[in-house]
Amino acid sequence: MGDVQLKEIGTLEDVCPYCSALLKKRPQRKAKCRDCGHFILVRTRPADRKRVLVTEHQAEEIEAQWTEIHSVPPCRISWKEGFNEEKQRLTTKFGHEPSDNDVTWSLLNKELLDHSAKQHWGLYRNALFEMGEVLRAESKLVEALSRYLEVCYLDLNGPKNQGPIDESERKLLREMFGEDIRPFKSEDGELYPGMLYYAEYVIRKLGLQSDAVRDRFLSAAATLQKALGLPVSAEAAWTRLKNELFPS
Ligand SMILES: [Zn+2]
Structure with a gap:
């Protein structure tokens, strides 16, 4: 160990x-x-x-x-709509039948793009987690951990599924509900035990210590923060995550 x-x-x-x-x-x-x-x-x-x-x-x-x-945590890869069609498409593209994981992976990539375009960040987060699950199923534990850590970072930012809103809609909604509609609400951010369980499992399997996980987390989180403009800094998020993953 x-x-x-x-x-x-x-x-x-x-x-x-x-x-x-x-x-x-x-x-x-x-x-x-x-x-x-x-x-x-x-x-x-x-x-x-x-x-x-x-x-x-x-x-x-x-x-x-x-x-x-x-x-071993149970595998949480859900069956996807359009699986058979995608399998057929990839078979034609590659000239041989892809593995089920390859098909799921391809569909998850499409999901990520779709959720990102629609600003459905809660669903985006779920797809990211499933990518981690596909990687774990293929024993790519280092890469799986990166996905899990990204999910934890998103969770701490309180991802919402509101979709894109223009300025006039934003103004109207603010008047109706008295609060700003934002794609991420850090005040709703939290870490979920179910998610931590998966991260902890992989960390244990890899025999990683706090510093190694920190480096991995900060680099993954920095990329996400830059791309999505997340409200919680990578450093602040790590402080909270570390308390859960490595309680002293
Ligand atoms: Zn005795």
């Missing part, structure tokens, strides 16, 4: 994990402490793959760590 910062649970010493009494002989399996009478368990902890002596509660914590390491 490389640089994953997992808590080191249990003890490497020959002592009781409950009462710290010195043990004459290090148990190889479940054994009762002569001093406190509790059951000492022996487990391999994920943090360093070492065999440690643990309490019953710590054994459950280790179990939970293993479960988390082995759990």
Whole structure:
């Protein structure tokens, strides 16, 4: 797992994990402490793959760590309208049948352009996430992470699906609703646990530490901010994202 910062649970010493009494002989399996009478368990902890002596509660914590390491987030690529037509088009274009992922990728690229033209930034964000999912399905984890980080950055900017509005419409809407209609509302910006789960999973798989993720995030976010004129700066967004991804 490389640089994953997992808590080191249990003890490497020959002592009781409950009462710290010195043990004459290090148990190889479940054994009762002569001093406190509790059951000492022996487990391999994920943090360093070492065999440690643990309490019953710590054994459950280790179990939970293993479960988390082995759990893979479900793939969230939705079936797309026009899939068969696009497959046919690409087959003709390339002279061979493309993979399903290639077809989905092509459709997602079109979606991005479409949402961008219509200023449907919430939908744009969803398409970006699905691109990350296609990349993850193809084991391109570094690229998948970039997409997930872009999604987090957009989420912090509060993307809206209002569509393009000209000045007179804007004025009218401002009079009707008493507020400005904007493509991004940073006051609605937030990070979603479901999204963070995917980013965390890939970061863990890649064994990346905070600095490496920061560099990746800032470069991806800077490009987006410039292209879309986003209200939240990349640095400010990173501060919030870091608190979630790497809580200290
Ligand atoms: Zn004891």
